[in-house]
Amino acid sequence: MLLKHSAVQRLALSMGISMLLASSPVTANGPIGDHVNQLQTHLPTYAQEVDWLIGKVDGMVGTYEAKGKGGVNSEELIEHWEAVDFHAAIETNYVPVYALIWQSLFGVKDGIAKEKPVAVIRQEQQKLEQSLWQALGAVKLAAQYQQQGKLAKRGNDNQLTEPNQILAEIKHRLDRVVAKAAEKLPQQATDIVHNTYLNLFEGLEGRLIAEDAELVESLEKDFNVTLPLALKNQSDVEEIRKVVSTMQVKLDKASTLLQQAQSQSRDVF
Template sequence: MSSYTSYKSLCAAVALGLSIASLSFTAQANGEITDQVNHLKAHLDEYNEEVTWLEDKYDGFVTRYEENGAEAVDTQELIDYWEEVNFHSAIETQYIPLYATIWQNIYGIKTGIENGASAKEVRQYQQTLTKTFWQALGAVKLAAHYQDKGVIGKVKTTEKAPTTAPEIVADIEKRLDKVVAKYAEQLKEVATTMVHDTYMERFEGIEGALIEQDASLVEALEKDFNVTLPQAIESGKSVDDVRGIVEAMKQKLSKAQTLLKKAEQNRKDVF
């Protein structure tokens, strides 16, 4: 697949996400989220420079490892590079699935070196990371376009709780994406807490209404929230495994959202 075709596919996926506000949500970044994330278009040149800088930094880092071994590198720099740039917050607040993939590959390089992996193995993570940086820049550029048109609202640092059942389901899906991102950052306890809080603060709020529509679906999601996903996190499953569990949960949540919307419409028709 050509890079242009890949970019078009990414844009289509991102554009689809806009309809459920997946490109804009309350974010809790590692550091402070400055107002630059609400003026993406004005910072696109800066983000482009930062992605080029990141590509050079990670490529140079792996080259040093390749030529001189683990003694020639400090793996903490791998995290420092990423957290240094403003682009970090731009992608975290606009398209968190790619944000999670970035962390996944940064830690792929880091743990690979620390465990004595071959330079070839480490280089594969670095090349995937570079590709993801450019994909993320494409997502931010698309978000900047929609932000400029007023389709995407401003990033807020305080959370406004959803009110209707379909809105709650959409919020649960976004929270689950954040769980994957935090797990990819190797923040296991944070990810586990987020799963628990999402269940208590969101899912329990729609549980009663959903039981009326599909009790077996509620039972399946309860198991996912309280057993399957937390156990995968605690046992140190791969990021891809955790992402797979979340994607399966989101399919069930999509069904739940459809059922709740239908039930809500039926109530309106009655009254």
């Protein structure tokens, strides 16, 4: 049920390059490891880990098909994923697909735990394989940018001063919120929301209010009510993704407004 490697290239080309250029903090699961600052060197290892993970999942689903729920320990799925270096490589470079991997992992795991039909679990397995290959494509692309010096060093905080840099980082952290929701870590997701609002968005509010006060009010509600409430209620990941996507559209509008204001200011002088 593996995808052809050529499919990875098509998937990678469709990804937003801006996300790969954004800075990334230390992961919530602990130190990310220096390998993420030497992506090109570790690409063969990442590819081997993807193959290994896919084989482990396929073997587990096959055992479930033959022996039922009692024949497998589905908790091992999460342990395998968290054990490989590729876990940190994708989390620090392309968070949206990282969230999809977690969703599919839990789709397989929960499917086994709830004794769902094998056909249903195989569908989740296929989604997982697609996400893993897509993730490998994203990391390969990130490795190219890293070699060109266009990728921020991972694990270090960047001093963000320009509004567009700050807004790009806010969007990136909102993607992490979706990822943590997919990991079933709502408190960590909520902490990211609060910290992002306090440490990043609040600093832009003054400038943005002058351009569109209603937009600021709407985003304040999203940060402090809509998104935290969805996380508290442990809403479906797709619902949380919709909230985040709506917020990111608003942030794009904010970026455009601030760019226009900056351009007009330069024209005056």
